[in-house]
Amino acid sequence: MKGIIGIIIVLILGVLIFSSLRLEYGNSVGITAEMYIEKGVSETGAVNLVTSILADYRVYDTLGETIILFIAILGVSMVLKGDKK
Amino acid sequence: MILNGITVGIILILIGLYGMIAKKHVFKIIFGLIIISTGLVLFFVSVGYVDTGAAPIVSGDTTYVDPLPHTLMLTTIVVEVCTTTLALVLALKIYEKYKTLDISTLEDL
Amino acid sequence: MDIIFIVVVPLFLSFVVSLMHALSRYKKLVFFENFLSIIGLLIPFLILMSTFPVISSGDTITYNVGGWNPFLGIALEMDSLTFFFSFISLALLILIMVYSLSRSAKYKVLYLLMAAGVQGVLLTRDIFNLYVFFEILSVSTYILVISEKKRSYKASFKYLVLGSIASVLFLFGVGIIYETTGVLNIDIISSMNTPQLKITFLLFLTSLGIKSGIVPLHFWVPDAHSIAPPPVSALLSGLVLKIGIYSMFRLFYTIFRTNFFEMNDVLMAVGAITIIFGAVLALVQKDLKRMLAYSSINQIGIIFLAFSFGTELGIIGALYMILAHAVAKTCLFLCSGIIGDLTIVSLKSKPSVWLPFFIGSLSLIGLPFTCGFIGKYFVCLAAMETSNTVYAGIILFSSIISAVYYLRASCYLFRIPKDYKISYLMQIPVYISSFACIVLGVLPVLIMDMIELAAKTLGGVI
Numbered sequence: 001m002k003g004i005i006g007i008i009i010v011l012i013l014g015v016l017i018f019s020s021l022r023l024e025y026g027n028s029v030g031i032t033a034e035m036y037i038e039k040g041v042s043e044t045g046a047v048n049l050v051t052s053i054l055a056d057y058r059v060y061d062t063l064g065e066t067i068i069l070f071i072a073i074l075g076v077s078m079v080l081k082g083d084k085k
Numbered sequence: 086m087i088l089n090g091i092t093v094g095i096i097l098i099l100i101g102l103y104g105m106i107a108k109k110h111v112f113k114i115i116f117g118l119i120i121i122s123t124g125l126v127l128f129f130v131s132v133g134y135v136d137t138g139a140a141p142i143v144s145g146d147t148t149y150v151d152p153l154p155h156t157l158m159l160t161t162i163v164v165e166v167c168t169t170t171l172a173l174v175l176a177l178k179i180y181e182k183y184k185t186l187d188i189s190t191l192e193d194l
Numbered sequence: 195m196d197i198i199f200i201v202v203v204p205l206f207l208s209f210v211v212s213l214m215h216a217l218s219r220y221k222k223l224v225f226f227e228n229f230l231s232i233i234g235l236l237i238p239f240l241i242l243m244s245t246f247p248v249i250s251s252g253d254t255i256t257y258n259v260g261g262w263n264p265f266l267g268i269a270l271e272m273d274s275l276t277f278f279f280s281f282i283s284l285a286l287l288i289l290i291m292v293y294s295l296s297r298s299a300k301y302k303v304l305y306l307l308m309a310a311g312v313q314g315v316l317l318t319r320d321i322f323n324l325y326v327f328f329e330i331l332s333v334s335t336y337i338l339v340i341s342e343k344k345r346s347y348k349a350s351f352k353y354l355v356l357g358s359i360a361s362v363l364f365l366f367g368v369g370i371i372y373e374t375t376g377v378l379n380i381d382i383i384s385s386m387n388t389p390q391l392k393i394t395f396l397l398f399l400t401s402l403g404i405k406s407g408i409v410p411l412h413f414w415v416p417d418a419h420s421i422a423p424p425p426v427s428a429l430l431s432g433l434v435l436k437i438g439i440y441s442m443f444r445l446f447y448t449i450f451r452t453n454f455f456e457m458n459d460v461l462m463a464v465g466a467i468t469i470i471f472g473a474v475l476a477l478v479q480k481d482l483k484r485m486l487a488y489s490s491i492n493q494i495g496i497i498f499l500a501f502s503f504g505t506e507l508g509i510i511g512a513l514y515m516i517l518a519h520a521v522a523k524t525c526l527f528l529c530s531g532i533i534g535d536l537t538i539v540s541l542k543s544k545p546s547v548w549l550p551f552f553i554g555s556l557s558l559i560g561l562p563f564t565c566g567f568i569g570k571y572f573v574c575l576a577a578m579e580t581s582n583t584v585y586a587g588i589i590l591f592s593s594i595i596s597a598v599y600y601l602r603a604s605c606y607l608f609r610i611p612k613d614y615k616i617s618y619l620m621q622i623p624v625y626i627s628s629f630a631c632i633v634l635g636v637l638p639v640l641i642m643d644m645i646e647l648a649a650k651t652l653g654g655v656i
Contacts, residue, residue: 006107010099017095020393021370025089026136030376032265033133033151039266040152041143049141049152054159060259060268064314064326065160067205068333071307072167074212075337078300079174079347091373098366105359114355121362125369132373154372157322161365164329168358171336175351182347191348 090131097124111176111186115169122165129154129161197245197257197272200238200280201313207234208306215299228295231302235291235309239284242277249277252647264379270317271381274647278513279440280316281644282520286432287312289623293528294425296619301338308334308429315437319380321368324441325361328405332357335434339422349421353414360404367397371449384448395453398445406438407494409468419487424531427483431490431527432520439497439516443509447652454504461502466588468495473592477599482530485599486523489558492592493519499589500573503580509649511572517634517641518557518565525554525627532620533607548607550628555600557631560593565634 029037036049036057046052054062097120104117133151141152180186207230214223214230245255254273258264272280287309294301311334314327336354340346368378371394375383400411407415415435419427446454454461472492479485493515500512529547557564570589577586634641 002109003107006103009106010103013102014095014099016393016396018092020391021095024373025091025131026134029133029135029138029149029151030372032377033153035265036152037141037143037149047143049143049149050155050159053152053156056260057262057266058156058268058323061157061160061323061326064323064330065163067307067310067330068164068167068326071304071330071334071337072170074300074304075171075333076174078304078337079171079178079340098362102359102362105355111351118355118358118362125362125365128366129369129372132369153378154369160322160326164326164361167333168329168354171333172351172354172358175347175354178347179351 090127090134094124094126094128094131097121097127100124109188111179111188111191114188115172115176118165118172119169122161125161126158129158195241195244197241197255197317198259198270200241201310201317203237203241204234204306204313205310207231208303208310211299211306212303215303218299224299227299227302231291231295231306232288234306235284235288238309238313239288242280242284245272245277249274250643250647264319264382265377268323269319269379269381271319272317274644274651275440275443276316278641278644278648279436279516280313282436282517283312283316283433284309286429286520286524289524289626290425290428290528293531293620293623294423296617297423297425304334304338308338312433312437316440321371321378321380321383321445325365325368328364328437328441329361331434331437332361332405335426335430338426339418339430341421341423341426343421345417346421349414349417353418356404356411356414360401363397363404364401367394367401370394370397380444380448384451389452390450392453395446395450395457398450399442402438402442402445404438406435406442406498407491408464408498409471409491409495410464412468412471412491415491416484416487419490420481420483424483424527424534427486427530428524428527431487432524435490435494436516436520439494439501439512442501443652454502458502458504462499462582462585465495465499465502466585468492468498469588469592471495473595477595479599482603483527483534485603486526486530489596489599490519490523492596493523493558496570496573496589496592499585500576503576503582505576505580506649507572507579508576509652510645511569511574511576513645513648514565514572514638514641515569517645518569518631521627521630521634522554522557522564522566525550525624525631526558528620528624528627529554529607532624547624548604550624551607552604553628553631555604557635559597559600563635564631565638566631567635568638 040049040052041047044052044056101117101121101124104120105114108114108117133154135148135150138148138150141149183191185191211227211230214227217223248255254271257270259268308331311327311331315324315331318324318327336350339350339353372378375386377383404411419430422430469492472488472495476485476488476492479488497512497515500508500515529551532547557566560566560570574586574589
């Protein structure tokens with residue numbers, strides 16, 4: 001029963017996605033990426049653009065990522081050791 | 086070429102989604118989650134791909150691939166690792182309590 | 195103070211609290227832990243109130259993290275809609291924190307992190323950042339749901355699986371938006387004025403529908419609500435479901451404007467089904483918290499219906515319902531916590547929480563002089579205005595059903611003898627929230643300006 005529901009949902013989703021999405025693969029980059037490539041090195045001083053985005057432009061995301069890691073560690077200790085006072 | 090990174094990524098997402106909806110074993114549901122996150126990473130990185138583009142480390146005048154999806158995926162990977170860890174720990178506790186990992190029998194308990 | 199401190203202060207203090215807990219092996223520092231947990235929510239509230247003069251004059255406050263322009267970096271913005279939600283959420287978080295001060299340090303740390311996640315979702319204007327803070331919010335909620343009850347791990351696992359499906363679909367939608375537009379900032383994407391693909395809209399709708407418990411996707415709601423510790427149930431129902439609705443407001447009236455108004459009728463029908471489903475299933479429940487959970491689905495249906503009318507009156511109704519439901523449901527869940535917690539202590543004598551429970555029930559039924567009445571009144575007006583009289587009838591019908599089950603529960607509670615003393619810390623939040631139900635029902639003027647301003651910001655005119 002669950003299998004049939006799963007197949008139906010996935011088929012509908014797949015047909016919808018592949019029929020409506022126009023797949024532009026390997027074309028030129030978007031507006032934001034052009035700005036990063038143009039200004040990245042001069043503004044942040046990092047040659048590696050991934051580093052400059054991760055640690056400077058979008059550092060707020062990285063902060064969130066580390067918080068999630070902290071929450072997961074806290075959760076694992078809470079589930080395994082019990083919630084002692 | 087139809088079978089590029091974007092399509093394969095979407096197919097992986099769909100396979101994982103099927104696994105999460107249809108499978109009855111707790112571990113298989115978690116595997117579905119892992120497959121989905123792999124598909125997402127492939128999808129995002131392919132979105133930023135440019136033909137003849139070099140890795141986004143600036144050195145001279147060449148075309149580069151989009152660096153933003155790579156960064157986003159670094160964040161996503163960590164998030165998915167955290168979710169998977171929590172799911173596995175919960176699966177461990179469920180097994181300790183009920184001695185089974187089958188969802189259909191767990192529903193009745 | 196910059197608005198980013200609303201997110202950063204609870205975050206920082208949560209780490210301080212966990213550090214103090216590590217130190218308290220040598221010396222008991224519980225008082226400081228409690229003090230810091232309250233301060234960590236009170237300071238953001240004060241910062242929020244300090245922005246009130248600017249917001250009420252119709253302006254917005256923007257803050258770019260790191261000083262980068264919104265194309266490259268992440269932009270935060272405080273407008274009247276954010277202010278409204280932020281105000282409700284911080285007030286509720288403070289009330290429920292006071293209620294649950296006797297819990298462990300790990301609980302408080304997770305609670306503060308969750309508060310930071312909520313504020314992050316409310317403030318950010320970047321879709322990917324929205325995803326990250328949504329994950330902070332939901333991952334900490336998966337853990338908070340776990341309680342001493344027998345089925346808690348199963349309920350938490352179910353919530354985790356559905357929640358991660360939701361966030362994966364959300365991220366997939368973000369990917370498609372990035373592929374078609376090349377930008378991640380919500381304001382910039384909506385200023386491009388290009389209609390998005392229908393499939394992207396459906397992905398976001400499904401994802402946020404799971405997060406907020408719209409009917410075909412509501413499976414986790416009853417389990418998680420009935421299993422979680424009472425304060426967490428109150429948070430789930432009063433806050434976490436509403437954050438899903440907030441994201442719908444934020445995304446569907448900006449990026450997906452054309453798609454949203456195309457699919458208006460379908461969404462209204464979904465809302466109506468949610469209303470009836472929640473009301474009928476709440477009627478047949480025997481467990482009090484399960485009944486409250488299904489009643490939450492019912493109320494979320496009304497909010498979703500009002501939101502999908504798309505008119506300004508509809509938005510006003512939806513926002514007022516959000517306020518009314520958050521206040522009243524918090525009151526009821528905290529009451530159920532007081533009743534349920536004490537079953538171990540004494541089987542016969544229970545504290546008197548009949549009055550706040552009764553007031554909260556009246557508000558959820560929607561009787562006059564309570565805040566639920568004003569919300570339902572605006573929603574019905576919006577239904578009449580868009581000539582969807584059927585939906586007004588459905589709301590009235592569901593009110594009658596909820597009158598049946600809430601009055602039944604109140605009568606049951608009335609018969610409980612009342613000679614048990616409980617700590618004032620647990621009683622005060624209950625009485626404050628039930629008092630707020632009446633104040634907001636008698637004097638809706640207090641909050642009406644802000645709601646009208648928020649409705650104007652969204653510009654909900656077809």
